[in-house]
Amino acid sequence: GDSVTQMEGPVTLSEEAFLTINCTYTATGYPSLFWYVQYPGEGLQLLLKATKADDKGSNKGFEATYRKETTSFHLEKGSVQVSDSAVYFCALSPLGGGGADGLTFGKGTHLIIQP
Amino acid sequence: GAGVSQSPSNKVTEKGKDVELRCDPISGHTALYWYRQRLGQGLEFLIYFQGNSAPDKSGLPSDRFSAERTGESVSTLTIQRTQQEDSAVYLCASSFRGWDTYEQYFGPGTRLTVT
Numbered sequence: 001g002d003s004v005t006q007m008e009g010p011v012t013l014s015e016e017a018f019l020t021i022n023c024t025y026t027a028t029g030y031p032s033l034f035w036y037v038q039y040p041g042e043g044l045q046l047l048l049k050a051t052k053a054d055d056k057g058s059n060k061g062f063e064a065t066y067r068k069e070t071t072s073f074h075l076e077k078g079s080v081q082v083s084d085s086a087v088y089f090c091a092l093s094p095l096g097g098g099g100a101d102g103l104t105f106g107k108g109t110h111l112i113i114q115p
Numbered sequence: 116g117a118g119v120s121q122s123p124s125n126k127v128t129e130k131g132k133d134v135e136l137r138c139d140p141i142s143g144h145t146a147l148y149w150y151r152q153r154l155g156q157g158l159e160f161l162i163y164f165q166g167n168s169a170p171d172k173s174g175l176p177s178d179r180f181s182a183e184r185t186g187e188s189v190s191t192l193t194i195q196r197t198q199q200e201d202s203a204v205y206l207c208a209s210s211f212r213g214w215d216t217y218e219q220y221f222g223p224g225t226r227l228t229v230t
Contacts, residue, residue, distance in 0.1 A: 004157070036221075043118075043220035044158075044206070089157065102148060102160030102171060103219065 002027040006090045006106035013080055014114050021075040023090035031092040032065050033057075033073040034098075034103065038087045047075075047088070048065050085113045117141065121207050127228045128197055136192045140209030147190050149182060150212075153203040164190060165217035175221045187204060199230045 006023045013019060025031065035047040035057070041114060048057030053068035062077045090106040120139045128134050140147050149161040157201040160174040164184040175181070179197075183189040196203055204226050 043223045044208075046218050046220075049218075091158075102163050102174060103150075103158070104160065105150075105157035107155070107157040 002031070002092060004092055004106040005089050006088075006109055008114050009087075009108070009110035010107060012112045012114065015082055017113075019075070019077040019080045019084075019111070021088055021090075021111070023073045023075065023106060025071050025073065025090075025092050027094055027104075029069075029094065031094050033064070034091040034093070035062070035064055035073070035075050035090040035092060036110075038089070038104075040086065041107050044089070044095045074113045078114050080111075082113045082115050085111055087091055087111070099115055119207055119209050119220055121205075121222040121225050124223065125226045125228075130199060130229055131196055132229065133193065133195045134197055136194075136205050136227070138190045138192070138207030138209075138222060139205070140190070141211075141220055142186070142208060142210050143187075144209035144220070145187050146210045146219075147184060148190050148208040149190070150206040150208065150225070153174075158206060161192070169181060180217045194227075197227075198218060199229050201226055202229045 003026045032051040034049045036044045037047045038044050048059040048064035050057040053066055056065045064073050064075045083103045087110050089108045092105040093103055147164040150158040152158045154218045160185045162182050164173040168194050179195045181193045206221055206224045206225040208221045210219045
């Protein structure tokens, strides 16, 4: 079945450091890919998405590119802030419908940014 | 506007008892999803409703789990004869099936503890 693997946390960085959180997936067909974020005490929020190969999703300085050849969707940010501290989840929707059906999630990566 | 709401926010129950968890989706959202997040794990998809029908029940872990939805409104997830392994955060999400995007909006979750 479909699966998503993301790097284990916690990941601890200093403010203004470069961030990469790796995510790889296994799926048949052409899934849509997502990054969700959960800030402390809040619900899951969609951070960015990409619905086809080579698409780049971006939001709040974060970016991720849908790489079909490496089945990856790594999350990057050039300069992190303390306010980026949260748990980040990579997810896929199997039917390529942009999230119409049940999502398959990774286990989440806890990011801690120190001032 | 109002987001997805869930109740109760916390529920402690004894093993063997039945529990009902409630989800109020965003008004106008036709699709509704239930997920489960066990400690240290990613989110597991449980069930998806389109209107009040459930085309995908594949994620329900056992016949002790059932869900209903009234029209395009409230949904309840019922767990009968609860077991300790049912302890988790149960998340509900809703989405509007637009032509190109089906972003899922998540509620804050119900934390279920089975003692």
